[in-house]
Amino acid sequence: MGARAAGALRAALALGLLAAARPGPAPREAELFLEKYGYLGKPGTGTHSPAEFTEAVRDFQWVTHLPLSGVLDPPTLHQMALPRCGTADGERRRAPRRRRATQHGGRWYKRHLTYRVVNWPPYLPQHEVRLAVRAAFQLWSNVSSLLFWEAQHGPADIRLTFFHGDHNDGLGNAFDGPGGALAHAFFPRRGEAHFDSAERWSLRRGKGRNLFIVVAHEVGHTLGLEHSPVKRALMSPYYKKLGKDFVLSWDDILAIQNLYGKPSKGLATQLPGKVFTDFQDWSTDLYGGDQQQRSLSAYYCHSFFDAITSDADHNLYIFKGSHYWVVSGSGNASDPQPLHTRWPGLPAGIDACAWSQLTSRFYFFKGGRCWCYTGSSLEPGFPSKCSSRGLPRHPDTALYFQQLRRLVLFKGSKYFVVSEESLSLEPYYPRSLRDWQGLPPGTAGALTHKHGSIYFFRDDQFWQFDHLKLQVVASGKWATQLPWMGCWDANAGQVLF
Known part of the structure; x- marks a missing residue:
């Protein structure tokens, strides 16, 4: 040299x-x-x-x-x-702890906020991205007084958008492809979070960049939180890894509660990070011991589910990821069971399910395809591409409607009446959801209760629909107000979470 x-x-x-x-x-x-x-x-x-x-x-x-x-x-x-968050860390001095409410935009002056995913990252199913985004918002609502609703169209308080390169936020905020700054967000009340569309996003464990944890972090900014100096905090500028510990640290919880207060019941609900490492599957070895096993049995009670239906014996079938629960007519929930043991060949993360009172068959829908099972046997000709016969892709909800003796699929602000025999769309459909007076768009499942009413579900809410009046007659929180959903411990006299 x-x-x-x-x-x-x-x-x-x-x-x-x-x-x-x-x-x-x-x-x-x-x-x-x-x-x-x-x-x-x-x-x-x-x-x-x-x-x-x-x-x-x-x-x-x-x-x-x-x-x-x-x-x-x-x-x-x-x-x-x-790789890190592209939002500035703000003024930092090694001084006594201060409130982490941002000085840039303060906070929202309402507790009910809407959000919208404006566009989608390439190569990820929209349905799974929506689940991950919904879970990210629910992290914050579980520990504060905030409530969030997804707006699939039109304006929203918080907007999540994927961009490539320069996107009119200034050259300093231009995205640079994989690595570097993965995302950045704006404080209230602009309410925007931007993500690098060229990043290798993933919703699977050990593959690519975890979109769920990045969305949850950026949502924290849109609510008014600056970066945290606590190493394992979700709001650390360098995105945390999901493990056995809770996603939110106490620093995160105290920061959001300083802005918006505690949940209405005063109790913060959390789940370990391992639950969120895969939005198409999750492991049943999350817990150990009798108390934890009871929590696992009621796992779906903590959050949302993919679909729900009921059979002739009024057993409920609740679907989430690659598992399902059976809740008996007495309200006792089974342990989670793998989908493939009951319905071989059925994929995880289904969009909608309905059990037919006419044929005693289960119908499942995901993307543009559908499956039909008699017992555990897949009917000949299935899976089938139902979208080619006019059925909606990624339906929100499926229901067998006894009054029409037809299947009904719901998608956004429309509903579709389907012939069970041919699984094709009936003439003059789809029609507006206004026919179902009081029913909101975007429900996640529906079933006919043994007393005759139809119950629709979305997030933690339910709507009771009177099939004679053709209107919603009641609504509320399904986990706490409907004992037959399996989330209420009659012996202990309390909710199971």
Whole structure:
């Protein structure tokens, strides 16, 4: 090695430009990084003194739990190069804890907020993305007084959008493909979160970038939360990994409750992160012991489910991911059972299901396909591409409607009446959901109760529909108000979660 090369190498080592694990940014790039994320004031403010730069590095090291050297050493450069949230970290000083309510946009002055996924990441099923987004919002509503509703069309308080490259947020916020800044969000009351569409997003464990955890983090920003200095907090600028611990840390919970207060019942509900690692499947070994097994049996009570129906004996079938529960007429829920043991060949994450009172068959719908089973036997000719016969893709809800002796599929603001014999659309349909007076769009399932009423479900809500009056006559929370849903422990006299 020549003297000039050796001198250059010594200079590089002295400046800390050789990262231990992977290349990091050069000093000018590091300065731009510290500007962008709020450690050196606003971007483009000009040259900074060595003392300001050193203090900014120390602040960054404090937030990322590195030794406070103030030097661009290899661990610091390595940390700067990791994928992270593109929202600025805000003013950070190693001082007593302060409230993490953002100074930029304050908070929402209402407790019921709507959200909308404007477009979709490539290669991921829309149905599964919607489940992940819904779960991300529910994380925050479970520990605060906030309630969220999805608006599939039109305006919404919070909008989630996937962009590629520059998207009119300024060149500093342009997305750069896989790695780097994965997403950024705006504080209330702009209510927007932007995601890099070129990122390798995934909803499976161990594959790609976990979209659920990134959405949950950015939603925190849209609610008014800044980044947290707590290492395992969801609102840490570097996205946490999902494991056995809860997704939200106590720092996250205290921050959101400082803004919006506690849940109406005063109890925060959480599930371990492992539950959310796969939105098409989940493991039954999440819990151990009798108390935990009872919680697992009532797992669907904690959140939403994919579909629901009932049979001639008034047993409920509740579907979530690759499992289902049977709830007897007395309200006792079974342990979760794998779908494939009862209905071989049925995929996980179904969109809708209906049991026919006419033929005693189960009909399942997912995407543009449908399945028909008599008992556990798949009928000849299935699965079939039902969308080619006029049925909607990804229906919200399926129901056997006794008064018409037909299947009815619901999708958004329309409903479709379907001949069971041919599984084709009847003439003059679809029609407007206004025919079902008081029923909201986007329900997740429906069933006919043994007393004659039809119950529709969405998120944690139910609507009781009178088939004679053709209107909704009651609504409420299904887990706490409908004992026959299997979420109420009659012996203990309390809800199972």
